[in-house]
Structure formats: C-alpha cells, structure tokens
Amino acid sequence: MSNAVAHAETHGHAVPHHPALQHHFSTMEQQKEASTLGMWTFLLTEVLFFGGLFFAYLLYRVWYFDAFAEASRTLDMTLGAFNTAVLIGSSLTMALAVRAAQTNQRKATVNWIILTMILGAVFLGVKVVEYADKFEHHHVPGASYIWAAEHAPAAGEAAAVPATGAADHGAAGDHAAPPRDDLQRLTQIFFSLYFTMTGLHALHMIIGMGLLGTIAWMASKGKFDEKYYTPVEMAGLYWHFVDLVWIYLFPLLYLVERHN
Numbered sequence: 595m596s597n598a599v600a601h602a603e604t605h606g607h608a609v610p611h612h613p614a615l616q617h618h619f620s621t622m623e624q625q626k627e628a629s630t631l632g633m634w635t636f637l638l639t640e641v642l643f644f645g646g647l648f649f650a651y652l653l654y655r656v657w658y659f660d661a662f663a664e665a666s667r668t669l670d671m672t673l674g675a676f677n678t679a680v681l682i683g684s685s686l687t688m689a690l691a692v693r694a695a696q697t698n699q700r701k702a703t704v705n706w707i708i709l710t711m712i713l714g715a716v717f718l719g720v721k722v723v724e725y726a727d728k729f730e731h732h733h734v735p736g737a738s739y740i741w742a743a744e745h746a747p748a749a750g751e752a753a754a755v756p757a758t759g760a761a762d763h764g765a766a767g768d769h770a771a772p773p774r775d776d777l778q779r780l781t782q783i784f785f786s787l788y789f790t791m792t793g794l795h796a797l798h799m800i801i802g803m804g805l806l807g808t809i810a811w812m813a814s815k816g817k818f819d820e821k822y823y824t825p826v827e828m829a830g831l832y833w834h835f836v837d838l839v840w841i842y843l844f845p846l847l848y849l850v851e852r853h854n
Contacts, residue, residue, distance in 0.1 A: 661776070711803050
C-alpha cells in the first residue's frame with residue numbers, strides 16, 4: 595500500500611480510482627497484468643489444441659504424401675490466398691483499433707473494430723463458397739464421397755501407399771490396391787483434416803466476431819479511455835492468434851506440391 599493511500603485512509607478520505615478498477619485489484623496496472631496473463635494462458639491452451647491437429651496432419655502427410663498432394667490440388671489456391679490477405683488486413687485494422695482505444699479515440703475505435711468484423715465476414719463468406727464447392731463435387735468424407743476419375747492417376751501409376759501401410763496392403767509392392775481405389779480412401783483423410791481444421795478455425799472466428807461486436811458496443815458507450823483499454827487489447831490478442839493459425843493452415847493445406 596502506498597504512503598498516499600495509507601495517508602488518505604488514515605484521515606478517512608475516499609481514495610479516488612478509475613471506475614473500471616475491480617475491487618480485488620489495487621491498481622489499474624495490476625488489473626491489466628492479470629488480464630494479460632489470463633489471456634496468454636488461454637492462448638497457450640489453444641496452441642496445444644491446434645498443435646495436436648497440426649501434428650496429426652503432418653504425420654499423415656508424410657505417410658500419404660502423394661494422396662495429399664492430389665487432394666490439395668482440388669482446393670482453390672486463389673481463394674485461399676485472397677482469404678490470407680483478408681485476414682492479414684484484419685490484423686492491421688485490429689491493431690489500429692487497439693491504438694485508437696489507447697489514445698481515447700472512441701469513434702475511431704468503433705470504426706476499426708467494425709472494419710475488422712467486416713473483413714472477418716468476408717473471410718467466412720469465402721469459406722462458405724469453398725465448402726459449397728466441396729459438397730458439389732462430393733469431396734466431403736463419408737458415404738457420398740467420390741474421388742472423381744479426372745483426379746485419379748493414369749492406369750499403371752504407383753498407388754500412394756506408404757511403407758508404414760504395409761499391414762493393410764501386404765508386403766511393399768505386393769498386391770497394391772488400384773490407384774483410384776487407393777486415392778478414394780486416402781484423399782478422404784486429407785479432406786477429413788481439412789474440414790476439421792478449417793471448420794474449427796472458422797468457429798473461432800465466429801466467436802471472435804461476437805467478442806468484437808461486444809467490444810465495439812462497449813467502446814461506443816465510452817467504456818474505454820487511455821487508462822482502461824484492456825478488453826480491446828485482449829480481444830486483439832485473440833484475433834491475432836486466430837489469424838496466425840490461418841497463416842499456417844494456408845500453406846499446409848493449399849500448397850502441397852503445387853509446382854507439379
């Protein structure tokens with residue numbers, strides 16, 4: 595407890611504090627540090643969550659590289675690159691929203707957050723278009739999944755069977771399954787991971803947009819100023835993390851053997 599606070603309490607004076615300061619914190623700095631620690635701890639759990647999916651993807655990609663390359667070529671790289679640019683732009687607008695909150699620019703804070711949400715909506719709209727294309731071409735894993743003949747390798751080409759899959763196919767080179775049958779099975783692994791990873795990423799974006807909408811409403815009501823902008827900053831950290839996940843997803847899913 596500072597001497598000034600102790601003096602004020604001794605003489606029965608109320609100690610002035612920021613209206614946003616919660617009763618269980620001594621100072622705004624302490625409150626912000628606690629919030630920051632909590633957010634980074636949460637993001638660490640998210641890293642572990644997505645890390646398991648990334649590891650599974652990389653493992654299957656090593657085992658079934660040819661099948662993953664074939665499946666990856668069906669993704670629209672132009673749309674994927676466009677979405678990457680959109681999310682990078684949204685990270686910039688989110689950073690500008692945090693800066694506006696730090697300098698007590700209420701209108702600018704709201705506007706930058708709304709622009710961030712618009713860019714997020716554009717990203718999700720593009721994903722809807724991509725998902726619709728996969729449903730149209732029966733590239734959704736399950737009973738209706740079809741690996742189109744035009745995607746299958748020519749007759750006589752080696753099937754995409756890893757050495758580790760010998761138990762399913764006999765000894766290496768022995769009684770290998772026909773190329774199309776092999777790709778029918780193995781490309782489903784790619785699309786299962788594709789829909790799981792991009793779907794969870796999209797879910798995180800939807801949650802983030804709901805969070806940003808709440809923050810924008812609070813900003814419009816004058817809840818933030820140069821001394822209290824922690825919610826805007828924490829929302830920004832979450833949004834940057836979601837953007838970073840996509841920066842990894844794009845090359846892993848869309849750029850497998852694109853030079854071939």
